[in-house]
Amino acid sequence: MKKTLTTTLLLATALTACSTAAQPDPTPVAKKKETGAVAWAPCTDLTGPDGKPLKDASMECGRLAVPLDYAKPDGEKLDLALIRIKATGDRIGSLVFNFGGPGGSGVDGLAMLAKAFASLGTRYDLVSFDPRGVDRSSGVKCGDLDKFVSASPNTADFDRLMKDFAASCARESGKILPHVGTANAAEDLDRIRAAVGDDKLNYFGLSYGTQLGAVYATKHPKNVGRFVLDAALDPSVSFKERAVTQAKGFKNALDAFAKDCVAQTCDLGASPADVQKDIATFLKALEDKPVKVGDRELTGGLAQTGVIAALYSKLSWPVLEQAVAAAKKGNGQALLSMADLYTGRRPDGTYNTMMTSVQAINCVDSTERITDADIADVKKATGAVNPMMENGGLASICRHWPARGTNDDAKRVDATGSAPIVVMGGKGDPATPYEWAPRLAASLKTGVLVTYEGEGHGAYLSGSSCVTRSIDTYFLNGTLPQNNATCPAA
Known part of the structure; x- marks a missing residue:
C-alpha cells in the first residue's frame, strides 16, 4: 500500500452517475432580489487545513441576525456567520450547504471544498454558514x-x-446551550433562504446536514427547492x-x-x-x-x-x-x-468548536x-x-x-407536500451506514433514494463520476435521478 499522497487529507466532514429519468422538474428554481439583510464583504479570517491564512477574492463573508429564541422572535438576536461564492455563469439562485458534524463550520468547509463544487458554482451562488453554536456563530466553548x-x-x-x-x-x-438544536437551525435556514432572495431553498446536506435538511423539509415543505441529502442519517435512532x-x-x-x-x-x-x-x-x-x-x-x-x-x-x-x-x-x-x-485542533494548540458544538447539538436534540x-x-x-x-x-x-433535551422535533421527519428530495447512501459508509438512507427516504415520504456501492463517508466527494453526473444534472437542469438508482464504486 505504498503510495505518495499529494493532496491534503480532509477527514470527517467530510465530507455515481446513477441512471436518471428525464422528468419535468417539479421544483423550478424561483428567486427574487436579496433582502439586504446580509452585508457581504471580503472574508478576513479564513484558514486552510495547514492553519495558514486562506485568501480568495471570490469568497465573501457576512452576518445575518436571527432570533436567539424563536419563541421570542422580537427578543435577543444571534448573528450567524455566512460565506458566499458568487455564480461564475448564468445565475439561477443560491445553493446552501451544510457539511455535517453536527458542529462543523460551513464557512471553513465551503472555503476548503469550493473546488469540489465548482461545477455547481457555474449556476448557483454557493452559500454556507456556521450553524448556531458553531465557531463564528456564538460557538459553544x-x-x-x-x-x-x-x-x-x-x-x-x-x-x-x-x-x-x-x-x-x-x-x-x-x-446559548438551550438554543443550539437542529429545530432552531432549520428555522435559521429559512431566514437564510429569504436573505439571499430565493423563494425556494436549494440545499445540499452531507452527513448531519441530511438531518438538518430533513427537519427543514418537515417544517417548511412548501419551501423545498432542489434538495440533496448525501450520507443519510436517520434522525429517529x-x-x-x-x-x-x-x-x-x-x-x-x-x-x-x-x-x-x-x-x-x-x-x-x-x-x-x-x-x-x-x-x-x-x-x-x-x-x-x-x-x-x-x-x-x-x-x-x-x-x-x-x-x-x-x-x-x-x-x-x-x-x-x-x-x-x-x-x-x-x-x-x-x-x-x-x-x-x-x-479541530489547530497548529497553535487552540481548537475550533467542533468537539464542543457536536455535544451541545446532539444533547439538545434528544430527550x-x-x-x-x-x-x-x-x-x-x-x-x-x-x-x-x-x-x-x-x-x-x-x-x-x-x-434539557427538546421535545424531539429534531427526530421526527415527514416532508409530505414537499418537492422530491434526493437521498443518497453508501454501501461502505462507516459513519452513516447505508441502512439509514432508505429509512430516511421512506420517512420523508418524498424521498428519491440513490445508492452508491463504494467505500467512504459521502458519495459526492468519493470521486464517482456516476454520482457527480447525476447530482450535477439534478441541480443544474432539474432532472431527478430515478428512485432506487444505483451507482458503482469509484
Whole structure:
C-alpha cells in the first residue's frame, strides 16, 4: 500500500452517475432580489487545513441576525456567520450547504471544498454558514479540550471527566446551550433562504446536514427547492442504536482497509486478521505507555480517534497504514495530526468548536438521559461488534448535559407536500451506514433514494463520476435521478 499522497487529507466532514429519468422538474428554481439583510464583504479570517491564512477574492463573508429564541422572535438576536461564492455563469439562485458534524463550520468547509463544487458554482451562488453554536456563530466553548479529546472511554474516571466537561460548558456557554438544536437551525435556514432572495431553498446536506435538511423539509415543505441529502442519517435512532450501528460501520470499514492493505503489501501484517490484531494491540499498549510527540503525547484515545478518522475515506487508507507503522516505531506525529484534524485542533494548540458544538447539538436534540445500567448496556453492545469502539456513545455526556433535551422535533421527519428530495447512501459508509438512507427516504415520504456501492463517508466527494453526473444534472437542469438508482464504486 505504498503510495505518495499529494493532496491534503480532509477527514470527517467530510465530507455515481446513477441512471436518471428525464422528468419535468417539479421544483423550478424561483428567486427574487436579496433582502439586504446580509452585508457581504471580503472574508478576513479564513484558514486552510495547514492553519495558514486562506485568501480568495471570490469568497465573501457576512452576518445575518436571527432570533436567539424563536419563541421570542422580537427578543435577543444571534448573528450567524455566512460565506458566499458568487455564480461564475448564468445565475439561477443560491445553493446552501451544510457539511455535517453536527458542529462543523460551513464557512471553513465551503472555503476548503469550493473546488469540489465548482461545477455547481457555474449556476448557483454557493452559500454556507456556521450553524448556531458553531465557531463564528456564538460557538459553544468548554473547558480543557486537550484533556477531553485525549480521554479513553476505557478508563475508570471517564464518566467523571464527562461530567466535569459538561459543567465547564455550562460555565462558559450557558446562555446559548438551550438554543443550539437542529429545530432552531432549520428555522435559521429559512431566514437564510429569504436573505439571499430565493423563494425556494436549494440545499445540499452531507452527513448531519441530511438531518438538518430533513427537519427543514418537515417544517417548511412548501419551501423545498432542489434538495440533496448525501450520507443519510436517520434522525429517529436512539443513542444506543446510533452507537451500535456506527460501531458496525467502522468495523466493516476496518475489515475493508485490512484486506486492501494486505492486497498491496502491508507493513501491519501478512493477513487481514493480522492487520487488525496489530492495530488493536498497538492501541491497547498506548493506554499504559503513550508515545511522546514533542511536548505532547499520543494517547490511546487520540490514536483511536486518528484511526477512526482515516476510515472515513478510502483515499486516506494509505495514510493510516503509514501512520500506524510509524507510531509503532516511536514516531506518532502523523497519527496525532490525523486526530487533530478530526477534533479541530489547530497548529497553535487552540481548537475550533467542533468537539464542543457536536455535544451541545446532539444533547439538545434528544430527550434521552440514561442511567449507569443503560451506559453499561451500550458499552457491551458496541464492544460485541467492534471492540475499538466500545463506549457509551452520546449517552456518556448527554446524561450530564446542563441544557434539557427538546421535545424531539429534531427526530421526527415527514416532508409530505414537499418537492422530491434526493437521498443518497453508501454501501461502505462507516459513519452513516447505508441502512439509514432508505429509512430516511421512506420517512420523508418524498424521498428519491440513490445508492452508491463504494467505500467512504459521502458519495459526492468519493470521486464517482456516476454520482457527480447525476447530482450535477439534478441541480443544474432539474432532472431527478430515478428512485432506487444505483451507482458503482469509484
